[in-house]
């Protein structure tokens with residue numbers, strides 16, 4: 001890439017919990033780099049997704065949805081989301097097309113918080129248009145404009161990948177000139193160890209979504225490449241209470257078996273090798289007070 005012509009920029013993806021930020025990052029990258037569940041507060045750390053198109057390389061920072069921070073882990077997540085904004089060349093604020101933004105405190109908080117940023121940095125994505133019958137684009141935009149003014153509005157479905165191309169083109173055209181930081185084919189900075197534990201967490205949250213709340217941590221404990229070309233991955237799942245361990249494992253181990261099979265299949269595709277996956281469940285009352293867990297997620301411990 002010619003140094004003078006190349007473009008490079010950071011784009012922060014921000015928005016209330018569950019609006020589809022991680023789905024959007026995955027759609028822009030074209031592959032899964034950030035896990036997606038139907039539950040709120042899925043994303044815990046700052047995950048980057050990278051795409052390179054034409055002269056441009058874009059680093060997207062997926063952030064946890066910002067919410068009222070009560071627990072220590074929540075506060076660390078909030079800090080991580082906000083600190084990503086100061087480096088951003090563009091900010092993509094995601095809202096949902098199928099919900100009345102005026103009725104959601106969290107969304108209003110987000111919209112108001114964006115007031116401090118330069119208008120020409122701000123792009124609004126109105127996501128999940130597949131869920132509404134006839135999108136009234138004008139009234140959706142007007143609602144948002146009661147709070148903030150964005151440079152551009154995109155209506156899309158991150159899930160169905162409808163409208164992604166236009167957003168991609170806009171981002172590519174509007175980042176500054178600069179040298180690429182990553183090789184052309186790199187799509188994330190997430191380590192394989194973290195990806196493995198994240199995929200297990202995704203399956204757990206999706207399979208046990210009713211029974212298990214957010215009281216869950218997953219950590220890759222061991223990673224061994226074997227002589228036959230396969231890999232053995234040992235993963236620890238922490239819950240806070242004995243009862244949760246029982247639910248998580250399920251009767252005759254049914255739940256944990258399901259999680260293990262689904263996670264292994266997905267990891268085999270990502271890693272392009274056979275995977276032997278071992279899951280262990282541990283009860284640890286205050287896992288969210290363990291500094292090591294924050295470190296693996298790249299979060300600050302004492303905030």
Ligand SMILES: Nc1nc2c(ncn2[C@@H]2O[C@H](COP(=O)(O)OP(=O)(O)OP(=O)(O)O)[C@@H](O)[C@H]2O)c(=O)[nH]1
Pocket residue numbers: 015016017018019020021022023024035036037038039040041042043044063064065066127128129130131156157158159160
């Ligand atoms: N129908 C529909 N569902 C979507 C779309 N985008 C995301 N979703 C769903 O919305 C839910 C939340 O998606 P995520 O991408 O995890 O949302 P998030 O904003 O990253 O959530 P947090 O990390 O918890 O803040 C999942 O069930 C997605 O499948 C879309 O365009 N259409």
Ligand SMILES: [Mg+2]
Pocket residue numbers: 021022023034035042043062063064065
């Ligand atoms: Mg997310």
